[in-house]
Every structure is written in C-alpha cells, then in structure tokens.
Amino acid sequence: MGKLLEQLKDTNTKQKALLCSLKSSCQFCSGRGFRLLTRGAYTCAEVCSCVQSCSACFGKAQILDGKIASPCKTPSPVKLCGLINNAQIPARYTNACLSDFTNTNGNGKEILLKLRAWLNHFKTKEDQGFIISGPVGVGKTFILAAITKALIARGFKTQFIDFFQLISQIKACYANKQSEQTLIAPLIDVDVLIIDELGKGRNTEFELTILDQLIMGRYNQNKAIVASTNCSIQAKKETLTKNFYEIPLDQKSESQQSSMLDFGTLEDRVGSRIYSRLMETTISFELTGNDYRKQKGSSWTVH
C-alpha cells in the first residue's frame, strides 16, 4: 500500500513537472504563448517569456515523451510566430481585430456579421475567399489585417500584400537582376493571399501581367484569395467615360478620388479574364460608411 502511494506521489510530481507554463495564465500573452510587436513597417511576433522560460518544454511548446512530441498548444505558438513574421501585416494594423471595428455609420455591423460567418465557414485553403469593396477610408485595410491575423491564429499560412507596393518591389527586383518569380512564387505558395488595393495603380500591361500570374497561379491550385478594392465590383461600364482610365489615379481631383464609381469597375481595372476568375472563387461584400480619416472624435482608431 505504502509502495502504491509512493508511486502515485511520484506520478503526480512528474505530471506537475511536465505541465507547460502555457496552461497557466500569463499577464503578457493571456495564454496565447506569443506577443505581437512591430519591426519596421511590419507586425512581428515573438514567443512569450512564459514559454521561453518554461521548465517543461524549454520554449519549444512541445513535450517529448520518448520519441513522441506532443504540442502544449495547437497551433503551436512557435509556429504562429513564424506565420506572423512572414505575413507582412502592416505595423499600423498590429492590433487590428474585428471586434475593434466600430465604423458602423454605414453598413459596418452587417458586414462584420458576414465576415464572421465567412471565417466560421472557411475550413480549408480551397474554400471561397471574399472581396470587400468600398470607398476610401471606411476601414477595408483594417478588416483585411484583422482577417489575416484571424486566419493565422487558426494555423493558415497567410500573406498580406498591398498590390501597389508589390509592383514597386518587383521593379526593385529587376534592378537587382532578379526574376519577379522570387516574389511571386511565395505568394502563390501560401494558403491564403490577402491583396489590399486590388485594381489600384496605372493598369499598365506590366501590372496586369503580374496580377494575371498571381491570380491564375492561385486559381490553378485552388487556393483562396481575399482582397479589398476601391472599385465597384458590379459592372457599371456604361456610366463611365472612356478616357477616365487614361488619367492616372493620383492626378484625379479629390472629388473624383473619393467617389467610388470614379475608380471604375473592377472588371474594367483588372480585365475580364482576371475578373471572372475572381468572381468564381470569391464572394463580394460592399462596405459603406464615412471616411474615418475625416471624422472628428471617431469612436474607432487604427493603430
């Protein structure tokens, strides 16, 4: 009997020793096991000190039992840090999450419900993505950053890109005598690609070729795309003047820029081939509301 008690005591001590600090509440990470920071232009993450100093897993967030490694938490905070550090979420939106989106003077509340429903239904990288359209400043980038973080939290390899910025990076690639594939191949590889400002730019043949490679590359592999655009998703070609597209966006008047219709239709901006692939693989949300940058005492802020 005494021996049995000894054995039980021994087992209890072992179990206690094997309990990862992730199981206890941490004031820095609230049990997530990692902390969000900013580095340069992007959001980054590091494994929290509670895990780093954990005597059960020694910062690996997995415990070895013989040859079998069992994760202390799924997805592992170590994996999540890797995903966040590669996602290129703009530093301005490090803390973005859907519950903090309160620009609801338009249809924001309704769109939030739709976005949450979309997230709930999104189970694999082959599932349908979405395109969110709306005027400048209603919070589309905030939403995309929040969605990027939510997908990563579920273990999806997700990458955020600003299309305009990607074009500049590709041009820099050429200057260094590198192929654009150095940048495009990883964007086709990720589970979910998040494209901010789809259809923005001068729509040169070069830009459309890059967009074609991206969209078709992902389409052929059945991989999800999430995007935002200032353009109208509906076809309204007949209401637009023919020479409108010959004026670069940054040379349009402010009133022209603030009007969503003036950005043209997405189909006109990206071409029928890309547009039809996008319509086939995504659902559309149209966000309305005021430009938060022009609101005084706005109840929501973007950090």
Ligand SMILES: [Zn+2]
């Ligand atoms: Zn641990």
Ligand SMILES: [Zn+2]
């Ligand atoms: Zn912690």
